Each structure stands twice: as C-alpha cells, then as structure tokens.
Amino acid sequence: MRPLKQVKLITCIMPPGRAHGLILALKKEKGIDSANHSGGRGIGVGQPIERGSWQEVDILSVVVEAHRADEIFEFLFARSEINRPHGGFIYQTPLTAATLFSLPDLPLEGA
Template sequence: MSAPTPEAPVPGRAAKLISCILPDDGTERRLLGWLRDQQGIIRANSVYCRGHSILQETSARRGKLPEPTLVRVVMIVVDADRADALCDLIYEQADIHRPGGGALMMTPLTFAMPFLLPEGVANEIGE
C-alpha cells in the first residue's frame, strides 16, 4: 500500500466580506458597475429580499409585522489588506449616509480564492 500523496494547497488568502443592505432604487446596480469598472472587484453578488424596518422607520399593529419593503443585499469579497479603505469608499459611493440609504457591515473570511474571468467574456446586457 502506497502512502497518499499530499494535496496541493488551496491558493487563497485572508479576505473580508463587505455586506450592504440597500434600497431597491438602482443603487446596487450602480455600485456593482463602479466596483467592477473603477475598483477591479469581480467577487461580488447581489440578491433581492424583503426587509422589515431595515431602511426606514415603520410601525405596525400590536402582534403584527410591518409591511415589508424590497431591499437589495450586496456581498463583496475583498482581500483583507484592502477591505477597510474599500468599505469607506463603498459607504460614500452607495450614499449610505442619506436617510434610508442602507447599512454596511464587514466580517472576516478565512480565505478567498482568486477568480479571473476568461478573456472575451462580455458584460451584462444593458450596461
């Protein structure tokens, strides 16, 4: 019986996950385009979901949830050494400081794999 060969190490490095909760007003599309075109970030994702009292104050009858609003959650993976500066830029670029502008969080990741798109892959239609 031969000894097992060691596996190749996973090429990764320390990274952080920046998460934004944004209003459904086009901010997330503009932010994703800016991240790609101006910052070279291609490890990002956006999903829509229902938010209860996330971006605006609301009231509800006792024992009832307030009416949900549609919000966008943007998740960005960035190298740890660049994360603090990019988080500050995202805060300004997405206008999170405005009333109802959103929320911004940053959490550590163990590591992230580099990902490069093949040459010739076109951007999404409409951009």
C-alpha cells in the same frame, strides 16, 4: 482558482436598484470583478410590523483581501448613499478563507 487566507466580506443592504451600479463601479474604478447581488425583504428597527410594511432591498456582498477592506468599504459607503436617511447599512466581517474566482472579460450585453 486560488485560495485566499486574509479576506473580509463586505455586505451592503440598501434600497432596490443600487447594487448593479455599484458592481459596475467596483469593476471600473477598483478592479474588482467578483461580487454577489441578491434581493431580500426587510423592515427597519422601530417600525411597526404590519401587513405590507416590509420593504424590498438589494443585498451586495463583496469578498476582498484584508489589506483593501477599508478602501473598498469607504468606496461602497460613499457610492451607495448609505449615509442618507433610509439608505440602508453596511458592515464587514473577517472570513476564515475564500477562493478567488473571476469571469472572463466579456463585452457588456447590449453594448
């Protein structure tokens, strides 16, 4: 593990089912093998808050070195289809520091 000083956190909040494919694409096409995927529930701005109106979402967070942040942001924006109606949103923020870690390169389960 090594500490990283100039890093950014890119977060995508999108409809369920998209994050896993993005993680695979980040690994295959951009060489990024560390990301966090979680789920949540939310409601769009301007929507009435009613019982059962909350929507499930995928939350994908990726820490990248600052010099690659715009490249990875654009990649995620294009691949996640966030530019479509109800596609979610994406943002990036600077981090004070982060620690680089990665898992060994193992074959995918079921492959």
